Amino acid sequence: MTAVTTRAARRPPPSRASRKQTRIAWGFAAPFMVLFLVFMAGPIVASLAMSFTDLTTRDLRTPFNVNLVGLDNYVRLFQDERFVHSLLNTGVFVIVGVPVTIVLAMLVALALNTGINKFRTVFRVGYYAPVVTSIVAIAIVWKFILQPDGLLNGFLGVFGISGPNWLEDTTWALPSLILMAVWRNIGTLMVIFLAGLQGVPKEHHEAAMVDGANVVQRFFNVTLPAMRPTLLFAAVITGIGFLQFFEEPFVMTRGGPLDATLSSAMYTFNQFGFGNYSYASAASYVLFLAIVLLSLIQFRLLKKED
Amino acid sequence: MNRWTTALAVTAASALLLTGCGRTDGPAGPDASKGAIDSEPATGDITIWAMGNEGEVLKELATQFEDANPDASVTVTAVPWESAHDRIATSIAGGETPDISMLGTTWVGEFAATGALEPTPEGLVDEGDFFEGSWGTAVVDDVAYGVPWYVDTRVLYYRTDMAEAAGVEAPETWDEYTAFAKALKDEGATSGVSLPPGGFDSWQYVAPLAWQAGGDILSEDGTEFTFDTPEWKEAFEFYKSFFDDGVAEPVRLEGGEIEQKFIDGSVGSFFSGPFHVGLLLEQGGPDFADKFAVAEVPGDKSRTSFTGGGNLAVFNDSENRDAAWKFVRWLSEPETQIEWYGISTDLPSTEAAYDDATFSEDPYLSVFADQLTDSKAPPAIATWAQVSAVIDQELEKVTRGETSVDDALASIQQQAESIGTGQ
Numbered sequence: 001m002t003a004v005t006t007r008a009a010r011r012p013p014p015s016r017a018s019r020k021q022t023r024i025a026w027g028f029a030a031p032f033m034v035l036f037l038v039f040m041a042g043p044i045v046a047s048l049a050m051s052f053t054d055l056t057t058r059d060l061r062t063p064f065n066v067n068l069v070g071l072d073n074y075v076r077l078f079q080d081e082r083f084v085h086s087l088l089n090t091g092v093f094v095i096v097g098v099p100v101t102i103v104l105a106m107l108v109a110l111a112l113n114t115g116i117n118k119f120r121t122v123f124r125v126g127y128y129a130p131v132v133t134s135i136v137a138i139a140i141v142w143k144f145i146l147q148p149d150g151l152l153n154g155f156l157g158v159f160g161i162s163g164p165n166w167l168e169d170t171t172w173a174l175p176s177l178i179l180m181a182v183w184r185n186i187g188t189l190m191v192i193f194l195a196g197l198q199g200v201p202k203e204h205h206e207a208a209m210v211d212g213a214n215v216v217q218r219f220f221n222v223t224l225p226a227m228r229p230t231l232l233f234a235a236v237i238t239g240i241g242f243l244q245f246f247e248e249p250f251v252m253t254r255g256g257p258l259d260a261t262l263s264s265a266m267y268t269f270n271q272f273g274f275g276n277y278s279y280a281s282a283a284s285y286v287l288f289l290a291i292v293l294l295s296l297i298q299f300r301l302l303k304k305e306d
Numbered sequence: 307m308n309r310w311t312t313a314l315a316v317t318a319a320s321a322l323l324l325t326g327c328g329r330t331d332g333p334a335g336p337d338a339s340k341g342a343i344d345s346e347p348a349t350g351d352i353t354i355w356a357m358g359n360e361g362e363v364l365k366e367l368a369t370q371f372e373d374a375n376p377d378a379s380v381t382v383t384a385v386p387w388e389s390a391h392d393r394i395a396t397s398i399a400g401g402e403t404p405d406i407s408m409l410g411t412t413w414v415g416e417f418a419a420t421g422a423l424e425p426t427p428e429g430l431v432d433e434g435d436f437f438e439g440s441w442g443t444a445v446v447d448d449v450a451y452g453v454p455w456y457v458d459t460r461v462l463y464y465r466t467d468m469a470e471a472a473g474v475e476a477p478e479t480w481d482e483y484t485a486f487a488k489a490l491k492d493e494g495a496t497s498g499v500s501l502p503p504g505g506f507d508s509w510q511y512v513a514p515l516a517w518q519a520g521g522d523i524l525s526e527d528g529t530e531f532t533f534d535t536p537e538w539k540e541a542f543e544f545y546k547s548f549f550d551d552g553v554a555e556p557v558r559l560e561g562g563e564i565e566q567k568f569i570d571g572s573v574g575s576f577f578s579g580p581f582h583v584g585l586l587l588e589q590g591g592p593d594f595a596d597k598f599a600v601a602e603v604p605g606d607k608s609r610t611s612f613t614g615g616g617n618l619a620v621f622n623d624s625e626n627r628d629a630a631w632k633f634v635r636w637l638s639e640p641e642t643q644i645e646w647y648g649i650s651t652d653l654p655s656t657e658a659a660y661d662d663a664t665f666s667e668d669p670y671l672s673v674f675a676d677q678l679t680d681s682k683a684p685p686a687i688a689t690w691a692q693v694s695a696v697i698d699q700e701l702e703k704v705t706r707g708e709t710s711v712d713d714a715l716a717s718i719q720q721q722a723e724s725i726g727t728g729q
Contacts, residue, residue, distance in 0.1 A: 056688075056728075057416050057419065057688065058419040058420055058688060059420075060395060060399040060422070061399070061421055062421070063399075148557075168556070256504075256505045256558075257505065258699075258702055258703060258706060258708060272392075273391065273691065274689070274691050275395065275416055276692070
């Protein structure tokens with residue numbers, strides 16, 4: 001500790017050159033800072049303020065006419081059956097979607113990291129393609145796949161199973177959308193995991209092999225611990241992604257049938273559409289808090305032990 | 307991230323909300339119109355927003371206006387339907403409105419409540435020239451905001467070949483309608499009539515039934531919702547009967563699917579607006595024209611259909627309001643609307659236009675013209691989008707057997723009351 005303080009104390013005052021450098025650095029950062037403050041931080045704060053008022057479309061031209069209503073919007077949200085229902089749906093998306101995506105993406109990454117060197121690029125592109133394709137295009141293709149007389153039911157028919165009308169069935173609509181979202185998200189995680197896998201020191205594997213560990217043992221005792229930070233990152237971004245689940249239900253089911261696929265983000269979006277800006281802001285803050293909470297839990301569970 | 311754009315704009319205006327002083331003088335009342343519009347040629351720049359197909363082709367028509375008014379120039383901005391509502395809300399919040407915007411008929415109540423729309427100036431157009439149901443879409447609390455531009459009404463599309471084989475004719479009453487749909491199903495259709503089992507915009511299918519039964523959405527004086535009435539019960543039960551009898555498959559067909567299923571005979575009939583005529587003629591091939599027809603919707607006490615469409619509204623903040631209203635007036639003249647039909651296939655909102663041979667001699671369009679004399683729009687209240695979403699949701703519960711008609715209607719009534727009319 002003392003060493004640090006003395007070094008700091010001895011440090012000469014910043015030279016003219018370094019002050020100039022600092023100014024240049026701020027210059028480069030400024031455009032982003034301005035954009036961030038105006039288009040991100042500003043609205044985020046204003047939206048919080050809005051959630052304590054009764055602002056609707058009617059007040060658009062005269063925003064000073066609104067009343068402060070305190071926590072009324074939040075209280076109303078939790079009395080609103082549809083919102084609570086949407087939160088539960090979102091919970092299911094997260095609890096099912098996140099682990100499935102992570103496990104599958106890890107399996108794909110492991111496969112690509114070891115064998116079939118020749119086709120590695122082809123497979124990487126194949127798994128990454130859904131990530132970069134427009135969700136609307138994907139939705140149309142999946143609608144064909146999931147139709148009552150579609151590809152999936154045709155395939156099941158081969159085995160003598162008659163499949164349901166996936167998207168119109170209250171039991172199957174949610175799993176169908178989760179399936180699609182998982183398929184779409186695998187690509188992103190796969191790339192992250194591949195990078196992570198390549199960062200695991202070879203010597204550790206060699207040492208484990210010398211000790212007689214098999215492939216599975218090496219995965220759990222060498223690879224996985226080394227990948228902890230990568231996994232944490234993956235879990236957090238996938239968790240946030242699934243909490244904000246929106247495009248799939250919006251394009252494919254509009255939250256139906258019978259709200260079976262209504263997510264909180266979609267509910268919030270609908271409320272904005274109705275012009276209930278203050279109520280929708282409150283709903284987005286509830287979602288925001290859920291994201292913070294989930295991320296904290298994940299950090300607690302997966303944080304690297306020093 | 308379109309969905310947050312409204313949020314962004316609204317927040318820009320409301321950043322100072324925390325110091326807001328509270329609603330003291332009630333919601334913004336209607337601003338008075340700023341005086342009559344003369345008949346001098348228009349001058350200056352006019353900006354207009356139009357959605358969908360209208361946005362794409364309006365410039366063609368506007369050119370003719372510019373020819374007749376050499377000192378005026380019209381700038382058309384095409385706005386996609388998906389983002390139009392948000393964009394208009396955003397422009398109102400930011401005080402950056404165009405001179406004119408096309409509005410979905412169900413948005414008029416909501417945007418009029420902001421005070422951003424200018425009431426239609428006295429003497430600009432004659433109310434009596436328009437279809438009653440259509441004019442009603444522009445009126446909020448007895449004040450007209452803008453004028454109806456084009457209309458859209460639902461008629462029954464049905465397979466004539468299948469009806470003929472089954473020995474039935476286009477239904478005129480509810481009883482005939484039930485028998486008709488069953489007959490088409492017996493001819494091999496999976497759905498004798500295709501109806502959405504609830505969900506997005508399905509209120510447009512059930513509200514006309516309530517009107518036909520003699521009911522309405524609001525009480526006479528416009529202050530109370532009337533969903534807990536026998537007429538709505540009849541409407542819901544009749545709608546439900548198609549699913550109970552298996553005459554309508556509980557499947558929601560989106561645009562693109564319904565034409566295909568109609569052409570291949572798995573859908574025997576469906577309700578839609580005028581644009582389906584062109585689509586069917588195009589996709590069905592030359593032989594298909596003889597295999598389908600349109601008819602006025604069947605009815606009970608009346609044969610009232612649903613009407614929607616597009617209105618034109620001028621904003622209070624318009625910098626060139628005289629010229630803007632002149633352009634709106636010109637667009638609502640019957641001759642212009644006949645011309646416009648040729649460009650856009652949008653149906654005229656003025657009755658006189660239908661005397662033209664384009665409409666009166668066309669087997670499809672003449673049906674629409676007849677139907678328009680008995681068509682109705684939902685009330686222009688600010689909260690309609692929200693109230694109608696409740697109908698969509700409860701109707702779905704009924705058709706899927708999750709709840710009874712009585713419970714659904716009680717729930718709609720109760721939820722609608724708590725949402726209010728936005729007054």
